[in-house]
Amino acid sequence: MAQREVIVGSRVGLHARPAALFVKTVSAQPVKMTIRKGDGAPVDARSILRVLALGAKHGDTVVLEADGEGAEEALDAVATVVAEDHDDPA
Amino acid sequence: MTAPDTPRTLHGIGVSPGLAAGPVALMGDAPSLPVERPAVTNQSAEADAAVAALTVTAEQLERRAATTAIPGAAEVLEATAMIARDPSLHDPIRSATAGGLPAAWAVDRAVDEFRALLLDLGGYMAERVGDLDDVRDRTIARLLGKPMPGVPERDTPFILVADDLAPADTVTLDAERVLALVTARGGPTSHTAILARSLGLPAVVACPGATSIGEGELVEVDGATGQVRVGVSADEAAEANRQEAGRRAARASSRGPGRTSDGHPVALLLNIGDEAGAASVAAVDAEGVGLFRTEFLYLDRKDAPSVDEQVALYTSVFEAMGDRRIVVRTLDAGADKPLPFLDQKGEPNPALGVRGLRIARRAPQVLTDQLAALARAQQATGAVVWVMAPMVSTAAEAQWFADLARAEGLPMAGAMVEVPAASLRAADLLEHVDFLSIGTNDLAQYTMAADRMSGDLADLLDPWQPALLDLVRMTAEAGAAAGKPVGVCGEAAASPTLAPVLVGLGITSLSMSASAVADVREALATVTLAECRDLALRALGEGGDGS
Incomplete structure (x- = not known):
């Protein structure tokens, strides 16, 4: 099982646009992926409702996990989305 | 019938x-589940129907997202579609149908679980409950054969x-x-x-x-x-x-200066932010520029633009003016749009932080360079150039800015009125500056303590709010007493219904986007100054019917 620990970069947390972008990116990957916050239970990363319900805020650490061929690349792609701030109003 | x-x-x-x-x-209307629940004969068929209806809801939302021309709407629609596609709704639907519920009832039950979860989180997350309800209503309407809720298609x-x-x-x-x-x-x-x-x-x-x-x-x-x-x-x-x-x-072909039907002049000016905007002044026959935003010169760069660089740009903008007036607002940046060369620290509340003229407290050179460049471009072109500072709060700030501008050889110096304090003390400001310009968007934000980006607070930010209009009147009256012009350059100036009210409150110029000029010109031409004053009293809640 490959995994990544990422700090949420979005100012509003994994909510609204960042959450939608996250699920969109996960859904485009060839492997199944889970996300958990801290020591919480892992949830299906393709589920926008589960991702929202994590309540992951700016600066929280989340753990992404995936298995199988292409897992490393998939995790890298998704981790980048989590770490970026998409709500820069400028 | x-x-x-x-x-x-x-x-x-x-x-x-x-x-x-x-x-x-x-x-x-949102569909409601019938009181009589039909009996289920095939449980897995009900589950399949529920999931299929969710998919159709998602597809329809995605189609609208792909075709909408409304800014921001595609994103909202896509996010809602994503909820309809959420695989974690499927398990609760299947367990509900296994318990004997028909498809529509199963969707309702599955949505309820997540509703509670999001509401518990509160704040931002709880706001998504509306999207979830929308998905439920659309899907249930489809399953029950009822009309679609929401704006009809x-x-x-x-x-x-x-x-x-x-x-x-x-x-x-x-x-x-x-x-x-x-x-x-x-x-x-x-x-x-x-x-x-x-x-x-x-x-x-x-x-x-x-x-x-x-x-x-x-x-x-x-x-x-x-x-x-x-x-x-x-x-x-x-x-x-x-x-x-x-x-x-x-309206589209209207020309000429702004005036009421009885000939009271109201200058119609443009809000521009670059050279392209300057070119549209002649196209819509505006009387000049009431707000030239200069931020574009400073954004996305590591160092402040040099004086020479600024002179070249201001010169080309001023040349497009001919003998029309141009009001230049000096740099209006803040911690929400930080400039690298200003070394701005993050602020917990940028709207109340070091922005507008306040930046010059830390970096006066940026302001004096800009004023020097504006003066040189003015001398080179002979244009009618007025300068004004953003986010002025006190008479002392107004005086400081006016002294700097005049020292550079710019004769007309003014202040933006965006902070209620500036409005309340407009007469004091006018002892030092030659004109005032009201930015209604920021003035509304600071008067109502409501973030201007918040869609939920749109009613508080509406320019028709009497408290905002009170401040406009107070500022305009101070201008009239001093014999100095007071304009409006916020969104409010672009409204054909509000423009006569602003004129009735004593505003002498309205500055807006190019597309709004013809409608505002037409709206003013249909009313007398006395009627404007009557409209203003009504907007303030002081005019009675039959008066």
């Missing part, structure tokens, strides 16, 4: 002017009639399809009114009996008088739309 022989007339408040006629489409243009419109309903409103809005509830500052004005749609709110109008009935809506004629003939409807098209065409 019987059509009346003659049209009947309903009366509401006209909040966005214009005439439109067409068939009515009623806002769809039609291939031909219609007049939207609703009890009231919520922000969630209106984000996807298609101005191409909707001819006019009529609501039974709401008021001049309601979301419906604000939306209608921003889309330029005729609208009548607070119209009792609106929801008694039948689906498909032909109505004629007058967004100025608030009259809604129900049951007009197809000929009458076509004639009303022909008249309105003629009026719109006449």
Whole structure:
């Protein structure tokens, strides 16, 4: 099982646009992926409702996990989305 | 079900002017589950039907997202579609149908689980409950064979009639399809009114009996008088739309300086942000520029632009002015849009932090360089250049800025009025500056303590709020007493309905986007100064009927 620990970069947390972008990116990957916050239970990363319900805020650490061929690349792609701030109003 | 022989007339408040006629489409109500629950014969078929209906809901939302021309709407629609596609709704649906529930009831139960989860989280997350409800209502309506909730989808243009419109309903409103809005509830500052004005749609709110109008009935809506004629003939409807098209065409070709019908002059100016904007001044026959935003020179760069670089740019903008006036606002940046060379620290509350003229407390060179460059470009072109500072709060700040500008050889120095303190002490500011310009968007934000980016607080930020208009009047009266001009350069100046009110409050110039000039010019030409003053009193709640 490959995994990544990422700090949420979005100012509003994994909510609204960042959450939608996250699920969109996960859904485009060839492997199944889970996300958990801290020591919480892992949830299906393709589920926008589960991702929202994590309540992951700016600066929280989340753990992404995936298995199988292409897992490393998939995790890298998704981790980048989590770490970026998409709500820069400028 | 019987059509009346003659049209009947309903009366509401006209909040966005214009005439439109067409068939009515009623806002769809959220479907409710019937009290009698049908028995289930095939549990897995019910589950499949529920999941299939969710997928159709998602597809329909995605199709609308792909075709909408409304800014921001695609994102909202896509996010809602994503909920309809959420695989974690499927397990609770299957366990509900396994327990004997029909498809629609299973969707309701599955959604309820997540509703509770999001509501528990509160704040931002709880706001998504509206999207979840939307998905549930659409899917249940489909499963029960009921009409779709929300703004109706039609291939031909219609007049939207609703009890009231919520922000969630209106984000996807298609101005191409909707001819006019009529609501039974709401008021001049309601979301419906604000939306209608921003889309330029005729609208009548607070119209009792609106929801008694039948689906498909032909109505004629007058967004100025608030009259809604129900049951007009197809000929009458076509004639009303022909008249309105003629009026719109006449407005589009209007020229000349702004004045009321009895000749009181009101300068019509443009808000511009670059050289391209300067070129449109002649195209719409505006009397000059009332707000030249200079931020574009500074954004996205590591170092401050040099004086020479600025001179070259200002010169080309000033040349496009001819003998028209141009009011230049000096750099307006803040911690929400930090500039690398200013070394701005993050601030917990950037709107209340070091922004506008306050930046010059830390980096005076940036301001003096800009003023020097403006003066050189003015000398090179002979243009009529006024300069003003953003975010002035006190007379001392106004004096400091005016002294700096005059020292560089710029004779006309002014201050923006965006902070209530500047309004309250406008007379003191005017002892030092030559003019004032009211930025209604920021003034509304600081008066109502409501973030101007917050869609939920749109009613507080509405420029019709009497408290905001009080501050406008106070500032204009100080200007009149000092014999100095006071303009408005916020969104409010671009509203054909609000412009006469602002003039009635004593405003001497209105600065707006190029697209708004013709409508505002036309609106002013239809009223006398006395009528403007009467409208102003009414807007402040001081004018009585029959006065």
